[in-house]
Amino acid sequence: xxxxxxxxxxxxxxxxxxxxxxxxxxxxxxxxxxxxxxxxxxxxxxxxxxxxxxxxxxxxxxxxxxxxxxxxxxxxxxxxxxxxxxxxxxxxxxxxxxxxxxxxxxxxxxxxxxxxxxxxxxxxxxxxxxxxxxxxxxxxxxxxxxxxxxxxxxxxxxxxxxxxxxxxxxxxxxxxxxxxxxxxxxxxxxxxxxxxxxxxx
Numbered sequence: 001x002x003x004x005x006x007x008x009x010x011x012x013x014x015x016x017x018x019x020x021x022x023x024x025x026x027x028x029x030x031x032x033x034x035x036x037x038x039x040x041x042x043x044x045x046x047x048x049x050x051x052x053x054x055x056x057x058x059x060x061x062x063x064x065x066x067x068x069x070x071x072x073x074x075x076x077x078x079x080x081x082x083x084x085x086x087x088x089x090x091x092x093x094x095x096x097x098x099x100x101x102x103x104x105x106x107x108x109x110x111x112x113x114x115x116x117x118x119x120x121x122x123x124x125x126x127x128x129x130x131x132x133x134x135x136x137x138x139x140x141x142x143x144x145x146x147x148x149x150x151x152x153x154x155x156x157x158x159x160x161x162x163x164x165x166x167x168x169x170x171x172x173x174x175x176x177x178x179x180x181x182x183x184x185x186x187x188x189x190x191x192x193x194x195x196x197x198x199x200x201x
Contacts (some may be wrong), residue, residue: 001042014059017050024054025061027044039199052090067098073109074099075136110141111148119150122157125149127184151191158187158195166199175200 005018014025020040026036030053034046042050062084063077072080074095081091098104110132117123117131125146132142165178177195182192 001047003036003038003040003042006036006038012057014057019047019050023060024050024056026050026053027057056090056093059084059090060097062086063094063098064103065105071109071112071138072104073106073135074104077104077151106137107141107145110137110145114145114148118157120152122160124157124188126187126188127153130186154191155194158182158185158191162186162195162199170200172200 001020003017003019004021007016007018008014009016009025012025014027015031015036017024017026017036030049034049040072059081063081066072066077066080077098078091078095081094082088086094096102113132117128123131128149129142129146135137161182165181165198166174179192181197182195183189
């Protein structure tokens, strides 16, 4: 295996090596440590080191591209890296790198998620909690921040959905339908009854 070309990748801030018509990205430290040169023939051990560093750099850049678009939880980043078939060792290393630079902050992620789903999507607290659990967010973070949505806010959201569903039909049958509709959205029974008692008299 011979190094056919050595270039600087401005996009990734890495050294790009061409070896046997394949591209590999290595960081500067490894490049200087191995003292790599064009037309150099590589032994298998050196090639394995380059291969491992290339996988790490590709995984790191992939993860950085994902968090540049929107905040991600630690679990989501791990899942996306696993879907790309990166090794567990590399995934753990990338997560440690992101965490060390503050790119992964599950507490901030939870707060932003709760605020977004409450204010924009009008999800109930129970639905928000459930969806965060499906993302494998630690329970203590959910419990700590779900209180950002208080009972008054739950009442306002339930009222919004109830008024859309009632449509001037204040029959007992429609009350039951609206009850099921709000329950299906995850609102607590006491909130639902408060909203309905004020409308169905």
